[in-house]
Amino acid sequence: MPDPTRIVLTDDGPALVRGPVELDLPDGTRVRSDRAVTAVCLCRRSKRYPICDTAHRRKVRHEEDHG
Amino acid sequence: MSGPPLPAPRGPLSEAVVQALRGKPLPVVDVDGADPYGDDLQLALHCCYELHYRGFDGVDADLEWDPDLLRLRVELERVLLAALRADVEPSAAVDAEIEALLVEPVGPDLRGLSHHLKREGTLEQLREYVTHRSVYHLKEADPQAWAIPRIGGAAKAGLVTVEHDEYGSGRPERMHSTLFAEMMTELGLDAAYGAHVDRVPGETLAEVNLMSLCGLRRSLRGASVGQFALVELTSSPGSERLVRGMRRLGCGPAAIRFYDEHVEADAVHEQVVRRDVLAPLLAAEPDLAADVVFGIRAALFLGDRLQERLLGAWERGESSLLQPLPAAA
Ligand code: FES
Ligand SMILES: [Fe+2]
Ligand SMILES: [Fe+2]
Numbered sequence: 001m002p003d004p005t006r007i008v009l010t011d012d013g014p015a016l017v018r019g020p021v022e023l024d025l026p027d028g029t030r031v032r033s034d035r036a037v038t039a040v041c042l043c044r045r046s047k048r049y050p051i052c053d054t055a056h057r058r059k060v061r062h063e064e065d066h067g
Numbered sequence: 068m069s070g071p072p073l074p075a076p077r078g079p080l081s082e083a084v085v086q087a088l089r090g091k092p093l094p095v096v097d098v099d100g101a102d103p104y105g106d107d108l109q110l111a112l113h114c115c116y117e118l119h120y121r122g123f124d125g126v127d128a129d130l131e132w133d134p135d136l137l138r139l140r141v142e143l144e145r146v147l148l149a150a151l152r153a154d155v156e157p158s159a160a161v162d163a164e165i166e167a168l169l170v171e172p173v174g175p176d177l178r179g180l181s182h183h184l185k186r187e188g189t190l191e192q193l194r195e196y197v198t199h200r201s202v203y204h205l206k207e208a209d210p211q212a213w214a215i216p217r218i219g220g221a222a223k224a225g226l227v228t229v230e231h232d233e234y235g236s237g238r239p240e241r242m243h244s245t246l247f248a249e250m251m252t253e254l255g256l257d258a259a260y261g262a263h264v265d266r267v268p269g270e271t272l273a274e275v276n277l278m279s280l281c282g283l284r285r286s287l288r289g290a291s292v293g294q295f296a297l298v299e300l301t302s303s304p305g306s307e308r309l310v311r312g313m314r315r316l317g318c319g320p321a322a323i324r325f326y327d328e329h330v331e332a333d334a335v336h337e338q339v340v341r342r343d344v345l346a347p348l349l350a351a352e353p354d355l356a357a358d359v360v361f362g363i364r365a366a367l368f369l370g371d372r373l374q375e376r377l378l379g380a381w382e383r384g385e386s387s388l389l390q391p392l393p394a395a396a
Binding site: 008010012013014016034035036037038039047048051052053054057058059060061062 | 169170171173174177231232236303304307331332333334335337338339342
């Protein structure tokens with residue numbers, strides 16, 4: 001039997017999947033990612049859904065920041 | 068040509084290093100009293116470090132291990148490290164540091180380079196920004212590669228996972244340094260390695276010098292990983308802002324691709340760095356915690372200096388570069 005696929009569910013955001021993956025969306029589109037690790041968006045806020053873009057991060061109103 | 072041309076010296080320290088690189092005996096110089104973040108010291112360090120990367124055209128490659136140059140480099144590093152240790156608050160609370168970096172500030176007029184370029188920066192300012200960043204991104208991931216043999220176990224495997232992606236996962240056309248060069252070309256900038264060193268101020272060189280300093284010193288491997296973590300944690304939202312700025316300015320796809328790739332890449336690199344690099348590294352070597360935070364805070368400190376240099380110049384209606392760029396083709 002092949003090794004089971006391991007999916008890491010993070011406490012803060014995405015699910016992490018190793019190896020090239022294909023994600024089939026309800027509308028029939030298929031998104032392929034061939035990174036060593038892919039972060040799959042679970043919060044549904046990503047502008048690149050189904051790929052995480054850090055939109056899950058906590059936001060605060062602020063005066064200054066870096067970058 | 069086997070490497071970029073030697074930069075023009077900016078004072079006695081960089082003059083001494085350039086002399087030695089031209090094959091002359093290294094002049095005696097007094098390092099104490101030098102401005103640790105100034106152009107002269109930073110350019111001298113930059114020249115010392117480049118011997119470990121691509122070298123310079125016409126410079127003997129074996130000067131990389133010249134004892135006189137190495138001795139001077141260590142003295143320059145002593146001055147820089149003493150200044151950074153004084154300017155940066157020490158802490159060993161890595162988790163709190165990371166938590167703070169994961170909170171995304173929002174608001175209409177946040178100060179920052181990517182905020183400025185997203186909202187209102189000009190195409191000329193974007194070209195200047197890319198010129199500053201080229202000192203690092205044309206060798207993107209190289210300074211962090213020094214850390215690979217210096218750490219072990221799971222943390223090493225995690226670091227290599229991210230580095231592999233930075234180097235294009237085996238596809239040279241996807242190397243981040245290659246994507247950066249393509250962006251420069253599309254913006255009408257010379258993408259040759261080292262082409263812009265004479266144009267960028269000490270603030271720009273200092274950020275990259277800190278990466279090389281910590282990468283090349285095993286004793287500072289914690290700081291090297293800390294800086295790496297900072298880049299991976301903060302780059303994704305900043306890259307998204309740059310993508311928006313570039314779209315607003317009407318840049319072409321080859322220009323946008325570099326930052327576009329980093330929105331996705333660094334969202335996952337953040338996860339890998341936290342879970343597969345920092346966590347196993349600190350489990351194996353808990354004493355590195357203070358150095359990890361030092362790496363993060365020192366890089367933030369130098370990043371703020373660079374940001375103020377650029378925004379300050381632009382607010383005065385000036386160029387942030389020491390020499391103007393040739394007009395875009
Ligand atoms: S989980 Fe990261 S953007 Fe949705
Ligand atoms: Fe990258
Ligand atoms: Fe990255």
